[in-house]
Amino acid sequence: MPKKQTQEAPSALENSTASSLGLAAALLTLAAVSSLISQLSLSPVYGSIPASQFHQKAITATALLAFVGKTTLRKHFSLDSRTLLPVLAFCIPTVQFFLFKCSAQLGPVYGPLVTEGLTFLPLLLLSFYCVGAALEAVNLGDWLNPTVAEAAPAVVSYFSFSAIERAASTYLPHVAGDVFTRAILQLLVASAHAVLCPSWLCLLALPALVHTLYLNPHFPTTHSTNLLNSTLHQHGWSLLERTESVTGYVSVLENLNDQFRVLRCDHSLLGGEWLVTPERRRQGITVREPIYAVFEMLEAVRLVVVEGDGRADGEKSALVIGLGIGTAPRALLAHSISTTTLELDPSIAYFATKYFDLPASGRGVNGAVHTAFITDAVAWVRDASAGKNPDAAKQTEASGAEVYDYIVHDVFTGGAEPLALFTISFLTDLRALLSQHGVVAINYAGDLALPSTRLVLDTIYTVFGSCRMFRDNPPLDPDYDSASDYTSDSKTRTAPAAPHGIGGRPRAKRTQEKRGAGDAAPTDFLNLVLFCRKDGRHVAFRDPLDADYLGSASRRQFLVPRAELELAFPLPLPEAADDDGTAGAARDARGASEDGRPEGAAGRPALTTANAAHFGAQQVESASRHWRIMRRVVPAVVWESW
DSSP, X not given: OHHHHHHHHHHHHHHHHHHHHHHHXXXXXXXXXXXXXXXXXXXXXXXXXXXXXTHHXXXXXXXXXXXXXXXXXXXXXXSOGGXXXXXXXXXXXXXXXXXXXXXXXXXXXXXXXXXXXXXXXXXXXXXXXXXXXHHHTTOGGGTSOHHHHHHHHHHHHHHHHXXXXXXXXXXXXXXXXXXXXXXXXXXXXXXXXXXXXXXXXXXXXXXXXHHHHHTOTTSOSHHHHHXXXXXXXXXXXXXXXXXXXXXXXXXXXXXXXXXXXXXXXXXXXXXXXXXXXXXXXXXXXXXXXXXXXXXHHHGGGGGBOOTTOOOOGGGOEEEEEOOTTOHHHHHHHHTTOEEEEEESOHHHHHHHHHHSOOOOTTOEETTEEEEEEESOHHHHHXXXXXXXXXXXXXXXXXXXXXXXXXXXXXXXXXXXXXXXXXXXXXXXXXXXXXXXXXXXXXXXXXXXXXXXXXXXXXXXXXXXXXXXXXXXXXXXXXXXXXXXXXXXXXXXXXXXXXXXXXXXXXXXXXXXXXXXXXXXXXXXXXXXXXXXXXXXXXXOBOOOOGGGGTTOXXXXXXXXXXXXXXXXXXXXXXXXXXXXXXXXXXXXXXXXXXXXXXXXXXXXXOOOTTTHHHHHTTHHHHHHHHHHHXXXXXXXXXXXXX
């Protein structure tokens, strides 16, 4: 009998060790998934970049606090800490719902930190504590030095959590959608906690669960959508449709008072149009007008004079990177130019077709064909430039062009540009897709005072050489305050402005954002539109014909870039800047090859895949500024009620 007990003891110990390790792994996995869901839930209210600003630092601090405070927690906490995990998890959606209503007061810097500090971080703290306790039950001191064994649970917990989070981040955004929305994922994680750590305390979470299922507009049901619309109607807005997709929360909204429609992605507007109402028809407005003039400026890529090219539009082809509501590709197709579009998010393409009249892929318009690809533009352009993309090759054969006569590059979203689409490797591949005398139009939104903006512009110069650069509106007037008025068109405006004859609202000057304390210079967050030729020759625009305007009053005003809005390009090197810090007209001396491309960087750095992450960190300031601008475009309640 004693012998049998001796044989059973190791088996019981092994089962206990396996159980502890299994519990630790499960809790770390749930914590890592909760971390990603927390960021996804914050992005519609704050944007993905502001939401992530302090996220990793907060996780590190929480892990350290769990390790340092474990003794105190054990001394003063009599309950089994695991039983509180489901309660905290079920309460997160409800607490977020109420905290989001304070986003205007908290702002883009402290809002995400406060929200996570009262939702995800307490869950993470308790998870780290429980994982540490489970690992300590394994008796690591039997195999390790006592000092190492003491620190091992914390170290293993933190690095295991980080590894699981990185792995999950690859797949979770692609799982999110109409079925697995943010709110549903939160409830699934909470339910998993309840299965792992069952307790009668879960009953304490019932009020929060009922609120999430019946009163929280973030939970995707017909009832919650109707509830959301009843709130929006009180503020003059209406939700037409919404979904959650690979790039974020995507929805189509209408302003009921001023009669315009917008496409939203998280905390950013991808575009919009003024609706053609009976009143506007009486004014002679018969087509929808874009609410942002920058999209019409991009269409001027057709107006660039190419010597010796007498082909009609119907013999040309175009590539558009970044779809938005489809203003540019729709116009190109209307001019009989077969157009290929690249868009990462299928929901954006779907809404652009359903609500903004973008022709569906494969559909012919005036003899032109729209070919749409839902894909990663970086990989598609790389493969196409190397001749490895059969789809691009078919498009080339069908159009009869070397590749594309026009390329429109417009990928702004979320308060910042995706830097991967501005690296020297991507732009070089993009240049290879232009025909010999092809023209590219690039939209870049940012502040000329920021190093990241200068770096992108220098990279464009390195790849394309001769370009012309325009801002989309006049410079800031420091004596003007338009906080309560509408401003001129731009994705960075305080409100969308109606084109001439629409809406009856005057065009006003832009507001300006002040920099931090001690820096009195105003920031100038603006849209830059650059036109470049592959052959490096001077960019000149022909006079437009009536047909170029497509019956649009707004295009008559904004299609052709105005001379007074042109900026010197390239920007002067830092040592060649004017005394007041503004960009002068001086250019650095550079050699050029026969096709006009610059030889070497001539002291100008370039954005690369390697340094993009470093400059990505500098986009936080730009994204925070964009957040404040968006709050003047659309009321806070619309952003908060997603």
